[in-house]
Amino acid sequence: MKMKITLVLLAAGALCAVQQAQAHHAFAAEYDVAKPVTLSGTLTRMEWVNPHGWIYMDTKEPDGTVKHWTVETSGPSQMSRRGLKKTDFVDGMPLQVKGYQGIKDQAHANGRTLVLTDGRSFYIGSVGGPNDGADK
Amino acid sequence: MNSVIDPSVDMVWNSVGSVVDDGRLTDRAPVKDEDWAEVRRHALIVSEAANLLLMHDRPVAPPGAPSLAPGVELTPEEIRSLIDKNPDGWNFYVQELQDSLKPALAAIDAKNAQALFDAGEKIDTTCENCHSTFWYPKAVASSR
Numbered sequence: 338m339k340m341k342i343t344l345v346l347l348a349a350g351a352l353c354a355v356q357q358a359q360a361h362h363a364f365a366a367e368y369d370v371a372k373p374v375t376l377s378g379t380l381t382r383m384e385w386v387n388p389h390g391w392i393y394m395d396t397k398e399p400d401g402t403v404k405h406w407t408v409e410t411s412g413p414s415q416m417s418r419r420g421l422k423k424t425d426f427v428d429g430m431p432l433q434v435k436g437y438q439g440i441k442d443q444a445h446a447n448g449r450t451l452v453l454t455d456g457r458s459f460y461i462g463s464v465g466g467p468n469d470g471a472d473k
Numbered sequence: 474m475n476s477v478i479d480p481s482v483d484m485v486w487n488s489v490g491s492v493v494d495d496g497r498l499t500d501r502a503p504v505k506d507e508d509w510a511e512v513r514r515h516a517l518i519v520s521e522a523a524n525l526l527l528m529h530d531r532p533v534a535p536p537g538a539p540s541l542a543p544g545v546e547l548t549p550e551e552i553r554s555l556i557d558k559n560p561d562g563w564n565f566y567v568q569e570l571q572d573s574l575k576p577a578l579a580a581i582d583a584k585n586a587q588a589l590f591d592a593g594e595k596i597d598t599t600c601e602n603c604h605s606t607f608w609y610p611k612a613v614a615s616s617r
Contacts, residue, residue, distance in 0.1 A: 361479075361600050363609035366542030386490030387593030388600070413490075414594040426493040464601050465612060 361388075364465040368447045372438040376406055376446065383426040385413045389463060392426075392434060392448060408434050408448040410461040421451070421459045430454065435471070436462075474533075477522045481515040482596060485577060488512045489590040502586035512589075513581045516574055519596075523571040527564065546609045555607050566603035573599040 378396035390410040395403050410416060413423070433452040439445030449462040449471035460472045489502045503509045525531065533556070534549035547555070556563045573596045580588035605612075 361604050363542060363545050363604075363612035365612045366545045366609070380493070383493035384490065385492070387486040387590065388597035412594050412597055414591065423491045423493070423498060426498075428493055428496060465605065465609075 364447065364463065364467070367439060367441075367445075368437040368466075369440050370437055370467045370469075374434075374436055374438045374446055376408070376434045376436075378406070378432070380426060380428050380430050380432055381405070382428060383423070385423040385426075387414075388412055390416065390461075392432075392451075394432065394434065404444055406434075406444050406446060407442075408436060408446045409463065410448045410451075411463045416459065416461055419459050420457075421461070425453060425457075434461075437467070477525075478519050481518040481522075482600075484515040485512055485519065485589075485596070486593050489586045489593070500586075502589075503584070509581055509584055513578065516577050516581060520571050520574040520578065523567050523574075526567045526570075542609075545612050547607075547611075552607055555610075559606075562606060566599070566606065569599045570596075570603070 376394060376396050378394045380392065380394050382391075382393035384391040384393075390413050392406075392408040392410060394406050394408065396406060398404050431454050434446070434448045435450040435452075436446045436448040439447075447463060447466065449460065449466065449469065451459045451461045453459075462471055488508075491498055491500045493499075503512050532549065533552045538549050540546050540548045540551075573592075576595060577589055577592040580586075580592050
């Protein structure tokens with residue numbers, strides 16, 4: 338019985354191996370609309386999961402150091418309907434993200450627009466974001 | 474919400490998805506029967522927790538709990554007041570929550586990972602609709 342419980346817990350652990358904190362907070366509780374950011378860098382990881390996708394990217398700072406960003410996106414089904422696919426992402430690819438910086442975590446952002454190197458641009462904003470026209 | 478619904482619905486959401494990392498795209502889904510049973514258990518926890526939300530005068534948070542984002546998200550007392558002013562609206566969203574789990578449970582019973590993934594959006598939309606009405610209505614108003 339103990340072995341069975343352990344196996345189930347391991348299975349559950351494997352399922353949850355990729356997890357972001359996903360409490361549903363208001364946009365303004367987590368992100369600063371007074372701090373828009375434009376991030377140009379390379380993709381290190383993409384999580385195509387509900388309720389929000391996550392882009393992990395590195396940017397080079399003016400002093401030459403590398404900053405590791407975590408960018409929240411809208412849900413994957415919403416992005417799919419706008420033409421963005423999970424197969425559009427390859428780690429190491431250059432990309433540009435426009436969005437808003439996190440209030441508590443300065444390397445955290447909410448993405449509004451994603452621009453790929455082939456020129457395609459996608460709205461990736463979540464519900465409740467500012468009315469900044471990014472979704473037009 | 475923090476102790477029962479949130480961790481369980483996260484488990485349901487995270488049971489299916491894809492990750493781009495280490496030079497490859499990896500799809501993730503329950504494989505074994507016990508994996509599916511575990512996801513089903515968490516989906517049922519969320520569905521049945523909706524019944525707890527219908528309990529009259531149930532506190533929305535422990536006494537004295539603060540707003541997690543003052544000025545943006547309401548205090549538990551303010552949330553309780555909104556619920557009391559609009560019980561039909563509250564009951565509607567609670568029912569929506571329970572209904573939103575039905576496609577997920579059907580997908581789990583069919584062991585259909587894509588259907589479970591698709592059902593995740595409906596659950597999220599239901600959560601957001603209720604939260605924007607009873608938890609952070611000011612934030613929604615200011616974003617329009």
